[in-house]
Amino acid sequence: MNTSTRDDAAAISARGLYKAFGEKTVLDGIDLTVQQGTILALLGPNGAGKTTAVHLLTTYLRPDAGEVRVAGWDAAKHPQAVRRAIGVTGQFSAVDGYLTGRENLMLMADLHLLPKRVGRAKAAELLERFELGEAGDKPASTYSGGMKRKLDLAMTLVGDPKVIFLDEPTTGLDPRSRRTMWDIIRGLVASGTTLLLTTQYLEEADQLADRVAVLDGGRIVAEGTPAELKARIPGGHIELSFADRARLEAAASLLDPTGRDDDGLTLQLPGDARVSTLWPLLRRLNDASIEVEALTVHTPDLDDVFFALTGRKGA
Ligand SMILES: Nc1ncnc2c1ncn2[C@@H]1O[C@H](COP(=O)(O)OP(=O)(O)OP(=O)(O)O)[C@@H](O)[C@H]1O
Numbered sequence: 001m002n003t004s005t006r007d008d009a010a011a012i013s014a015r016g017l018y019k020a021f022g023e024k025t026v027l028d029g030i031d032l033t034v035q036q037g038t039i040l041a042l043l044g045p046n047g048a049g050k051t052t053a054v055h056l057l058t059t060y061l062r063p064d065a066g067e068v069r070v071a072g073w074d075a076a077k078h079p080q081a082v083r084r085a086i087g088v089t090g091q092f093s094a095v096d097g098y099l100t101g102r103e104n105l106m107l108m109a110d111l112h113l114l115p116k117r118v119g120r121a122k123a124a125e126l127l128e129r130f131e132l133g134e135a136g137d138k139p140a141s142t143y144s145g146g147m148k149r150k151l152d153l154a155m156t157l158v159g160d161p162k163v164i165f166l167d168e169p170t171t172g173l174d175p176r177s178r179r180t181m182w183d184i185i186r187g188l189v190a191s192g193t194t195l196l197l198t199t200q201y202l203e204e205a206d207q208l209a210d211r212v213a214v215l216d217g218g219r220i221v222a223e224g225t226p227a228e229l230k231a232r233i234p235g236g237h238i239e240l241s242f243a244d245r246a247r248l249e250a251a252a253s254l255l256d257p258t259g260r261d262d263d264g265l266t267l268q269l270p271g272d273a274r275v276s277t278l279w280p281l282l283r284r285l286n287d288a289s290i291e292v293e294a295l296t297v298h299t300p301d302l303d304d305v306f307f308a309l310t311g312r313k314g315a
């Protein structure tokens with residue numbers, strides 16, 4: 001039974017969202033709240049139901065049960081008002097490859113019924129802001145994946161939405177394009193926009209999100225700030241690497257490892273980066289004349305959280 005109170009002041013709120021396709025339950029009663037001017041990352045593996053959640057929150061699909069409020073509107077009663085308030089960048093590009101970047105943006109401006117002059121100015125401003133100025137008059141089919149993704153988001157911004165949904169905005173982008181996209185997203189939030197983004201990348205959630213909701217098996221299995229989620233995983237671990245099997249064996253019988261990798265010639269031990277932890281460990285190895293190639297201290301990250309919660313490795 002859901003006892004949380006409804007937060008009508010939030011930019012996005014969902015209570016008890018349920019959706020099944022035929023026999024298959026995809027969302028099994030999820031609650032989400034995104035406060036105005038913040039970013040929520042909805043994190044989950046392939047097939048977790050992220051896109052379905054976005055479709056329900058943006059009125060593209062109707063839930064079988066549950067309530068959605070976006071920008072103050074009840075999505076079931078006022079779907080048009082919700083659609084007017086939001087921008088959505090779907091998982092798969094809405095860019096028309098036959099049109100140029102500028103034409104794609106102008107088309108959006110027409111859909112928003114902006115006067116031609118305003119639309120032209122808006123298109124030019126967005127091309128500039130997304131560093132697409134030079135490519136603006138080339139057909140979008142000639143754009144790289146990163147350029148298409150940027151154009152996609154630029155098209156979402158034509159209508160100046162206050163609440164934006166981004167479904168996997170950086171999947172498939174190279175690290176540099178990903179950082180550019182992150183900067184753009186941070187800029188949007190800094191100017192007061194509310195964002196819900198889905199991602200399979202833990203680092204992305206860690207970098208961008210005020211709060212993270214982990215979706216798995218149709219349920220939110222954890223929700224909190226990145227720091228809160230990381231705090232749920234006890235301690236880190238120390239990894240020792242050895243030059244050969246003999247040293248690995250010797251160390252394994254001396255210490256009490258919690259994990260070992262015979263091929264990688266490594267042992268894992270519980271512990272952290274404190275000198276009071278590391279010093280006695282190294283002294284024991286030294287006293288037993290066991291040479292260690294390398295020592296690394298692993299501090300828990302969202303990857304560990306994800307693994308602990310879902311039993312799966314993140315991307
Ligand atoms: N229209 C549909 N009809 C039937 N099943 C569907 C439909 N849409 C989604 N599903 C199923 O719902 C589940 C969740 O799909 P969804 O696209 O929401 O996952 P996702 O988390 O977005 O995954 P990905 O990371 O791959 O994008 C999948 O098992 C999918 O096959």
Ligand SMILES: [Mg+2]
Pocket residue numbers: 050051052091167
């Ligand atoms: Mg998806």
